[in-house]
Amino acid sequence: MADQQPSVLLNTGARMPLLGLGTFRLRGAEDTERAVDAALAAGYRSFDTAAVYRNEAELGRALHALLPKHGLTRADVFVTSKLGPRDQGPGAGEGCAQSLERLALGYVDLYLVHWPGTQGLPVGDRLNAGNRAESWAALERFHADGRFRAIGVSNYTPGHLRELLRECRVPPAVLQVEFHPKLAQGELRGLCGETGVCFQAYSSLGAGALLSDPVVRAAAAGCGRTPAQVLLRWAVQQGVPVLPKSSQPERVAENGRVFDFHLSEEDMGRLSALDCGEKYCWDPSAVA
Template identity: 65%
Template sequence: MSASSTPSVLLNTGAQMPLLGLGTYTLQKPEEVHRAVDVALSVGYRAFDTATYYENEAALGRALRELLPKHGLTREDVFIITKLHPKDQGEKAKEAALLSLSQLDLGYIDLYLIHWPGTHGVPETDPSNPVNRAKSWALLEELHGQGKLKAIGVSNYTPAHMKEMMQSCKVRPALHQVEFHPRLCQAEMRRLCKEYGVCFQAYSSIGQGDLVTNPVVMEVAKSCQRTPAQVLLRWAVQQGVPVLPKSSNPERIEGNAKIFDFTLSDADMDRLSALDCGHKYCPDPSKVL
């Protein structure tokens, strides 16, 4: 399965990004990353998500360089996402992005994100946070213009952060990666992304594992003879939202890829969406100035 035949979404850069990617948070041992990437490539994953914070960029890059030929693929067949560490927000952003580029050693980065709206070590309400965000973005715009970062975007921004950004940016973000699952439907953020022409991408699609035991999710899974995880991922991609399930378990990696050969009914989609209660399993960026 080549990148062109993988279900994808069109970014505002003109690039196609796969709807399904492998999240690599917590995968740190090189052999663990290698094994996960090998399985993922074999079952059709063509996007891989990492971050400086994950401390596995070098391992991911090495695994891909070694494994792409094995699977009859080239660099152009995969889509790589990585992110700016909050400690590098501001003046250090360009240097940090170039280090990620070097660590991955894949020629270019398909998508580089500002990981968090705040700056590590700076109070959430400190007025330097928006200044640092703006500086980071300006530096990433430079690297984007040079072709080193094919697309740039953000992660964990609130609607307020996004509105602020759109008033000053020269390059519109290609994507916003944010926590998204039936208990956190992010209606306002999705509306803004659509208005601005920014791709909305999900992380934590199964609610850090909690949602797979939710009674409604389990009932829907039973009725369509799928796993709860597959149902949760399908709920997102059926709305055109790209997902990044993370796992080091070969069976789960393979299972999570089987989300394009079934459809949830409108009734089941509505039942799942009705679970929305604004619940966050991950850090909340809403207090970051």
Template identity: 75%
Template sequence: MTDTTTDGPSVLLNTGTRMPLLGLGTYRLQGAEDTHRAVDAALTAGYRAFDTAAVYRNEADIGQALRVLLPKHGLSRGDVFITSKLSPKDQGCKARDGCVRSLQQLGLDYIDLYLIHWPGTQGLPVGDKQNPGNRSQSWEALEDFHAEGKFRAIGVSNYTTKHMKELLEGCRVTPAVLQVEFHPRLAQRELRVLCEESGVCFQAYSSLGTGVLLSDPIVQEVAGRCGRTPAQVLLRWAVQQHVPVLPKSCQPSRVEENGRLFDFELSDLDMVKLSALDCGEKFCWDPSLVV
């Protein structure tokens, strides 16, 4: 369920809180100066969500940028939605330490959404039978932090249908979000149905197909017809289906451009044309081999 509030379009999570449909992805955003510039541009453009992760190694810079910039923009901590993720190296018995580390790095009393980043464990083969137990142990740690109010919502990233069913069967707290690769060539229909049936918000990353889809002829055709950029068309395709997106860029002009998604609509025909590109193509990591 989506809605437009004073802070922009958002989706209602199963926790009862709202998450913005648009957030700044910060993968590969490195260095205090570039991070500050990107966060400043995002806040100026109306972004109110920021997505980081332990493996991005920028949690501390994100936290510092927000502490400096929120007052500048007349905002407080409660005006932004911050997501971070547990490192695969902390999967299992190290999960609690990983959770504490993210809070410390960000310099926050609480994180709005915390995800298990990957269904596998760093250092173990994808077929190692310890992976399911480690996932379960990690989830229990996230549930504890959720109960303590340190994580307002918890979820997972890169889980397949199999991983999701396993989690849903044994969890005390239903995940609020599943974050996966999603774009016209990877529509993830089975996962989306499972999320809808389970009350889990389906969130997209890599909406541009790591940039490959920007030159797709159909995407360019639709962009020309709309008078928009290919990136805006790809992001709009997702949010028009109520799927939150996390475009990433360190260039202020690109950050602003990617944020202009809510002042136009794609026609039904254009939505159909883009959706017809679905062929199951992945441009990022493939978690399907993780047991």
């Protein structure tokens, strides 16, 4: 990675930046290019997309256009995408191929199964488990020939992850889930630590709800930072990679300034004490 960005070592031997740009709800060529340009300028070297975000092609084109401007090459950035729930199971191979085609970057650094369920199936249907296994086998094939440099999962519960670890030939490199002070995911983090899976956060701001939390605001006032920076710092100070998202260049840059300060032990403790299991995003716990 260029500029020696703070990173974590994956079980593949590759390094993944601690800070990445999330692109959920980032749509349109102009907005995508503006956000990517701001991110590259601010030092971001990781970009996260998904088939269901419908912006893989825009992200690929933006990187092609902007990497030379910033003196970078494809090898300097880490790109993640994800298999959509509609492609879970029999359609997984085609879904993987379509992501590669839309991104047009030659390879994907990390490709995830986005959701443990299958679009169109009831959450309790046991066919979901068979489809997950079939999807993982497809990801393993793309990993074997280098088109996916690493593979992993998103929104898996401890049960889903244990099931995968029992059956897989290639272990997942990353588990990406909702993570913030009100959802500390202790069991999942412990399981990841025991099995060599990198635990990665999304929705670090609690879908924006935590920006007004009194504990968060007090910590921000105490260290002269924004609530968003405090929430992101709370994660990266624990070694958890984060994926803040914004289409506004100034906010992208602001979110990237999380490596030049530390939260005190007292603030870390007060933030961690907010944990109450509250989810602001999707809940996969009912998926069989």
